[in-house]
Amino acid sequence: MRLIAAIVLGKFIAYLSRKFRIGGGSAAPGLFALRIDPELIERLSKKIPKNIVITGTNGKTTTARMLAHFAKANGLKVIRNHTGSNLERGIASTLIQGVQLTHPGGVLNRHLGIWELDEAAFNNVVPKLNPDIVVFLNVFRDQLDRYGEVDSVVKKWSETLRELPKQTLVLVNGDDVNCAKLNAAFKGTVYQFGVKDYKVTGESIGYKKELEKLECEAINVKLKGLSGSSFSVVIHDKPTPVFLPLPGIYHIYDFLAAFYLGHELGFSTKGMIKSLKNFSPAFGRVEKLDFGYIFLIKNPAGATQVFETIAPNLKQHDRLLLALNDNIADGTDVSWIWDGDFEELSLRGAKRRGNLDSVFVSGTRAYDLAVRLKYAGFDPKSIVVQPELENALKQAKKGLKGNLFILPTYTAMLGLQKILAKSGLKKHYWEEE
Amino acid sequence: MKLTIGYLYGDLMNIYGDTGNIIALKKRCQWRGIKAAIKMFTIRNSLKQGQADLFFFGGGQDQQQELVAKDLGKSAKGKVIKSEIERGVPLLSICGGYQLLGKYYKPHEGPELPGIELFNAYTVASDKRMIGNIVIESMFGKLVGFENHSGKTYLPGDATPLGMVVKGFGNNGEDKTEGCIYKNAIGCYMHGSLLPKNPILTDWLIKKALEVKYGKPIELKPLDNSLENQAHHMAISRFG
Numbered sequence: 001m002r003l004i005a006a007i008v009l010g011k012f013i014a015y016l017s018r019k020f021r022i023g024g025g026s027a028a029p030g031l032f033a034l035r036i037d038p039e040l041i042e043r044l045s046k047k048i049p050k051n052i053v054i055t056g057t058n059g060k061t062t063t064a065r066m067l068a069h070f071a072k073a074n075g076l077k078v079i080r081n082h083t084g085s086n087l088e089r090g091i092a093s094t095l096i097q098g099v100q101l102t103h104p105g106g107v108l109n110r111h112l113g114i115w116e117l118d119e120a121a122f123n124n125v126v127p128k129l130n131p132d133i134v135v136f137l138n139v140f141r142d143q144l145d146r147y148g149e150v151d152s153v154v155k156k157w158s159e160t161l162r163e164l165p166k167q168t169l170v171l172v173n174g175d176d177v178n179c180a181k182l183n184a185a186f187k188g189t190v191y192q193f194g195v196k197d198y199k200v201t202g203e204s205i206g207y208k209k210e211l212e213k214l215e216c217e218a219i220n221v222k223l224k225g226l227s228g229s230s231f232s233v234v235i236h237d238k239p240t241p242v243f244l245p246l247p248g249i250y251h252i253y254d255f256l257a258a259f260y261l262g263h264e265l266g267f268s269t270k271g272m273i274k275s276l277k278n279f280s281p282a283f284g285r286v287e288k289l290d291f292g293y294i295f296l297i298k299n300p301a302g303a304t305q306v307f308e309t310i311a312p313n314l315k316q317h318d319r320l321l322l323a324l325n326d327n328i329a330d331g332t333d334v335s336w337i338w339d340g341d342f343e344e345l346s347l348r349g350a351k352r353r354g355n356l357d358s359v360f361v362s363g364t365r366a367y368d369l370a371v372r373l374k375y376a377g378f379d380p381k382s383i384v385v386q387p388e389l390e391n392a393l394k395q396a397k398k399g400l401k402g403n404l405f406i407l408p409t410y411t412a413m414l415g416l417q418k419i420l421a422k423s424g425l426k427k428h429y430w431e432e433e
Numbered sequence: 434m435k436l437t438i439g440y441l442y443g444d445l446m447n448i449y450g451d452t453g454n455i456i457a458l459k460k461r462c463q464w465r466g467i468k469a470a471i472k473m474f475t476i477r478n479s480l481k482q483g484q485a486d487l488f489f490f491g492g493g494q495d496q497q498q499e500l501v502a503k504d505l506g507k508s509a510k511g512k513v514i515k516s517e518i519e520r521g522v523p524l525l526s527i528c529g530g531y532q533l534l535g536k537y538y539k540p541h542e543g544p545e546l547p548g549i550e551l552f553n554a555y556t557v558a559s560d561k562r563m564i565g566n567i568v569i570e571s572m573f574g575k576l577v578g579f580e581n582h583s584g585k586t587y588l589p590g591d592a593t594p595l596g597m598v599v600k601g602f603g604n605n606g607e608d609k610t611e612g613c614i615y616k617n618a619i620g621c622y623m624h625g626s627l628l629p630k631n632p633i634l635t636d637w638l639i640k641k642a643l644e645v646k647y648g649k650p651i652e653l654k655p656l657d658n659s660l661e662n663q664a665h666h667m668a669i670s671r672f673g
Contacts (some may be wrong), residue, residue, distance in 0.1 A: 272636025367664035
């Protein structure tokens, strides 16, 4: 009875939130429903035949979305938490929305649950979801104010892993030295994926890949600018060529995780690779617009990977718009910008193309960002500070001859989506799927 | 002119944004035509008098902090740092680095980690995480940063705090003090990063380093600080 009451309330809040356009209704329904039935997640997720949990600092949404794409191509009905709402309440909201109340018993008519959980929520929610497969993508310094230090994140993950049933399959990024430590914590099977000759940069400096066995590996990687990369994926000693339409080495890891999960679920290798052609990444993570690109930046490692990806592709008439907010979802501590390699962005690109004529900075901490750019080697005269995002976008687009590269933090990205939707440049994100 | 910035245990103690302080010191030297070299002193190498003109010591994770505490005593680096500070060499330490330069750090469990007793200060682990933006009033005017610590530091006796808290927790969240200053050595809890947004403090460290090295009063060439000052004011108006 409690469960039904919780579901009805949740559905009603979701309805209100959409009707009055106060966001996509991705957190509030779950938040209130969990107060009525705290065991809602256990009860509802049990009704889904297979559940997969994806965690890590970066790449969760892209990996989940890609796996869902593979699953749909294989005719499976998928339920997953969208729009980066990866806390407990986001999971609950999604489950509530998936319930068909008219069906006797309120059944979830889905084959597969794909759940992305952030580093902290993972430990609370995994025991409730009791997943069949758990994936660890990477762990970097991120929002110390929320998650704590890398060592303590890995320690808590290990504790959670110790309690999982032996038949759970655990998949880890074998190139990430901190993730690889998890092998020892789990009593069941651990499989590893990775990229040949690569190590995960940004944090685990000096890590050389030892002769460990990777169950799934990318070899012969060739980066193809902003259009993507080509490589071969090797699974059980059998290589298959892949063109991944997402730029940057970091996306190859997301692909490997999604691909191996698909393999475990019995999807055909060729089918998955073929379906990549019409895969579009998650909103705002890496997005092509008519006048440029959006790349989400949210922590030092992720930002540095984005800089490394776009720096070689910036041309003389291109412009940059960076937006730094310090809301809770962004991390209230903006120190992280000093650990991101903004020097790559200014120095490497400048050598090739000459200096960009202007760089726009925006967000609640626009001036912190301006100072960071100045100390990274940008000419202070070329830095335009406009804390208000809508105005910053307007200014950056005015007289634009090349591409505009927009690099927002999480809440700045949500703000940007609203601005773009309002001006008719794209749809509201909750209308995209 | 030339400065060597000694980055103490930079491989182990470099939590959020500490590198930003090194970048700020280096750039503000370079913009004035002062050559700046960064030299790391860590567990593998030794430290002798005169090898660095200015020290920076950042924060670290628990495990690393333990290793560093041991090395400071065992390798005699602690003694060298103390004698360098006595002759006026400037130092900035933040969070974990600050704690290790006090008398001791008392964790929740296990024995006390001894410090090198540069600052007349001691730190006790607490259950309260002190997180958020911090603004203090100091001899450098207002300073802004971001603190994130659960250790509570107390200054008994005659120790001088770096400043008094306007917004935030500071040393312990109880007595309104933040940080400690002894001769030209500063310890505090301010990340942020601290130096890029507080250029007066950055320049004071550089000036003191040059004066000790070259044995004469130094006037630094003024720089355009308009972006730095705007970031500083924006933080104060948002949080102060």
